[in-house]
Amino acid sequence: MHELSLVQGLLRQLADLAGKHGATSVSRVKVEIGPLSGIVVDSFCFGFEVLAVEDELTQRAILEIVVPPLQYQCCHCGSSCPATTTMPDSCPRCGTTLLVPAGGDGIVLLQVEME
Amino acid sequence: MCDDCGCAAPGPKVVEVNQSLLAANDALAAKNRTHIEALGAVAINMISSPGSGKTTLLEKTIERLKGELRIGVIEGDIETERDADRIRAKGVPVVQLTTGGACHLDAALTHRGLHALEDQLVDKKLDLLFIENVGNLVCPATFDLGEHQRVVLVSVPEGPDKPAKYPKAFVSSQLFIISKTDLLPYFDFSPAAAAKEALQLNPRLAVMELSAATGEGLDGWLDYLRSLCR
Numbered sequence: 491m492h493e494l495s496l497v498q499g500l501l502r503q504l505a506d507l508a509g510k511h512g513a514t515s516v517s518r519v520k521v522e523i524g525p526l527s528g529i530v531v532d533s534f535c536f537g538f539e540v541l542a543v544e545d546e547l548t549q550r551a552i553l554e555i556v557v558p559p560l561q562y563q564c565c566h567c568g569s570s571c572p573a574t575t576t577m578p579d580s581c582p583r584c585g586t587t588l589l590v591p592a593g594g595d596g597i598v599l600l601q602v603e604m605e
Numbered sequence: 606m607c608d609d610c611g612c613a614a615p616g617p618k619v620v621e622v623n624q625s626l627l628a629a630n631d632a633l634a635a636k637n638r639t640h641i642e643a644l645g646a647v648a649i650n651m652i653s654s655p656g657s658g659k660t661t662l663l664e665k666t667i668e669r670l671k672g673e674l675r676i677g678v679i680e681g682d683i684e685t686e687r688d689a690d691r692i693r694a695k696g697v698p699v700v701q702l703t704t705g706g707a708c709h710l711d712a713a714l715t716h717r718g719l720h721a722l723e724d725q726l727v728d729k730k731l732d733l734l735f736i737e738n739v740g741n742l743v744c745p746a747t748f749d750l751g752e753h754q755r756v757v758l759v760s761v762p763e764g765p766d767k768p769a770k771y772p773k774a775f776v777s778s779q780l781f782i783i784s785k786t787d788l789l790p791y792f793d794f795s796p797a798a799a800a801k802e803a804l805q806l807n808p809r810l811a812v813m814e815l816s817a818a819t820g821e822g823l824d825g826w827l828d829y830l831r832s833l834c835r
Contacts, residue, residue, distance in 0.1 A: 492709050492744035496626050528747050528773035565808055588808055597626045605617045
């Protein structure tokens with residue numbers, strides 16, 4: 491349940507941003523969670539639901555999660571496989587099986603709407 | 606500014622941030638790495654499920670390398686000093702971090718542990734720093750602690766499907782250890798199949814098989830550690 495500590499970090503980041511922009515209320519938060527980040531989206535949302543209401547700044551904030559599709563890259567020819575949910579058996583271009591996930595392990599605060 | 610007429614009425618302000626939620630942790634981890642290097646050490650973050658033999662492997666490693674390399678250990682657990690007591694009995698500096706419920710170590714906790722460990726070092730020098738993470742194959746994989754190498758362990762009784770089920774730990778590690786190989790005759794575990802699945806996720810991963818109980822395969826691990834210190 492490391493999602494909770496990540497939500498705590500997010501809330502600290504939101505407080506900093508609000509301070510910097512003179513905002514008193516955060517209305518919308520957009521976060522990207524990579525499919526290989528090891529973060530469970532439902533747990534993250536639950537953590538946000540529980541913790542955000544404790545602060546006046548974030549109690550009305552709506553959390554929007556974006557999960558980008560996963561891309562695979564061929565170690566042999568370097569070409570990228572189209573985004574997919576399961577790992578392809580072999581590279582569509584050269585046929586070798588040495589494919590690795592390309593990115594998809596990040597968790598990024600994309601955008602904040604505040605007033 | 607108001608969208609309709611351009612007056613100065615306050616409205617919602619949209620700020621593009623594009624910053625990792627782990628940015629603060631990662632910045633602190635980078636500081637830890639510099640701190641560890643100032644001690645002259647290489648740090649190894651050990652990740653596995655509970656009971657895969659991390660502490661036993663460390664005990665055997667210390668027994669074999671103690672006269673050769675200066676070793677320090679940071680132990681992470683949710684509760685108790687038990688692992689630190691076991692390591693302390695081997696005669697090397699050790700710090701126990703108890704997370705009090707949290708399922709992983711992070712860079713801030715590690716930073717605290719690093720200072721506590723440094724206080725125990727007479728000449729402020731180390732060759733190898735082991736950071737034994739909280740027993741958990743999921744959460745620790747997300748947090749950089751400032752280590753140089755990440756080692757993931759799976760013991761034979763756990764089954765060979767762990768790489769496929771818990772990919773992040775294997776994608777982010779440099780070495781995969783299959784432990785408790787003395788139990789292979791009693792379990793349906795194919796080291797080759799486990800290694801193949803792990804290498805599919807991370808072709809650069811080194812794979813080792815060993816049994817801390819019998820000492821089989823331990824030499825390869827010790828040589829790997831020596832090569833990191835050179």
